Amino acid sequence: MLFVQLTGLSGAGKTTLSRRVSSQLTNLGYGVEVLDGDQYRQRLWPELTFSALDRQENIRRLGFIGQRMTHHGLVVILAAINPYEHIRAELKAMMPTSKVVFVDCDLPTLMQRDTKGLYARALLPEDHADKITNLTGVNDPYERPASPDLLINTSLETEAISEQKLLNAILNWLKSDSTAYQI
Ligand SMILES: Nc1ncnc2c1ncn2[C@@H]1O[C@H](COP(=O)(O)OS(=O)(=O)O)[C@@H](OP(=O)(O)O)[C@H]1O
């Protein structure tokens, strides 16, 4: 079993990297599931908001599902902002062999990418109807992981390099894990 928590701001590259690495692992014969925060939120618990408590609840639920999946030998990649250190630690305590990967990217690069238009909305004037008042990293907290198992900086690396770093790390972690399902 392997549970990997990717954590980082919106647009940092969690979805891109988890999909690319998942497809590589699948080609190598591993069973893989990506738990994408954005996707699971919309499909399973759209009632959860982006308050601190709801974000924590979101990650706890995803952690529970992920833990069940790892018991069936799957490699599980959690791709969520997952902004709080104590919740990441809680998941790690539930699954001591799990890993934390910090997908870091500086704010100017994120604002330039702004694939979903969220950063532009967070920077609108206070009284604007489309203003987002709790975007992680702009006007809501993000606690940088103090000691991640892997650091990926997507403002400095190409997608291909970041993908290779993540894949190599996961394959190394899997070497010391005899319970992962491989055909
Ligand atoms: N206020 C605010 N802050 C952060 N993110 C926001 C917000 N509003 C909407 N979104 C969209 O929701 C996605 C983040 O969901 P997560 O489940 O990963 O967030 S969290 O872990 O519960 O903090 C996130 O997806 P990603 O861009 O893939 O990270 C956003 O598209």
Ligand SMILES: Nc1ncnc2c1ncn2[C@@H]1O[C@H](COP(=O)(O)OP(=O)(O)O)[C@@H](O)[C@H]1O
């Ligand atoms: N090294 C990199 N790793 C991952 N994505 C990158 C990298 N460099 C640039 N990008 C781009 O950044 C964006 C990341 O978006 P996404 O994966 O949806 O982020 P997140 O899931 O963290 O919100 C994509 O448009 C991707 O092409």
